[in-house]
Amino acid sequence: MTRLSVNINKIATLRNSRGGNNPDLIQVALDCERFGAQGITVHPRPDERHIRYADVYALKKAVKTEFNIEGNPLEASFVELVLAVKPEQVTLVPDALGQITSNHGWDTIQHQELLKRLIAPFKEAGIRTSIFVDPVLEMVEAAATTGTDRIELYTEPYANDFPTNPTQAVAAYRKAAFRAHQLGLGINAGHDLSLENLAFFQANVNPLDEVSIGHALICDALYYGLENTIQLYRRQLK
Ligand SMILES: CC(=O)[C@@H](O)[C@H](O)COP(=O)(O)O
């Protein structure tokens, strides 16, 4: 069964826009879990444009399902935060400081030794590790040598191509997941997954341990309500 982890970055974006505490991020996280989320994901970026480091400490005390923290481990403050909080999972993403959002996976061939060094402290702390990768077989194969527990397949290209040619859009992901499974890696996926493209993705990419979804889900919640939206996404993952 594929687990749904709800990324609440955009709840923090809305909260920060007025400088107060509305919406209350912690309460929304608890409600997401109550509505059916099987995990909570956050991506505390160095500029704290949405999720703040203080939010991560507060969420650790509140979250009852799986807590997944995403970020760039080349930022020492991120590593310190994750080792202090000890979430169930850390997802390593190679985002540069000024990126508007995540838009590529690691070059696991060029950065194989670096990733081994970056992953080791998290594993020693008992935190499951996942690294953000593009659906390229060579990158998946090199990821397996880093010691990571899982990969997260970067799915924006799939989402972009899905409307015109779903079968072609998902092909690379099918192959990447098959190879990753052969290599003993767990398989997560995320970025721009939505109500429109999620079921087809899950039907064709297996095994698929977890999807983390934020932007489209929160946008859908504006129309369908948060509880109904989480249930709609869960039903896509049957
Ligand atoms: C890693 C990834 O694809 C997303 O989880 C990322 O966290 C989105 O970040 P923003 O919410 O800042 O766009």
Ligand SMILES: NCC(=O)COP(=O)(O)O
């Ligand atoms: N790792 C992907 C994630 O957490 C959410 O990405 P998005 O759904 O906001 O694009």
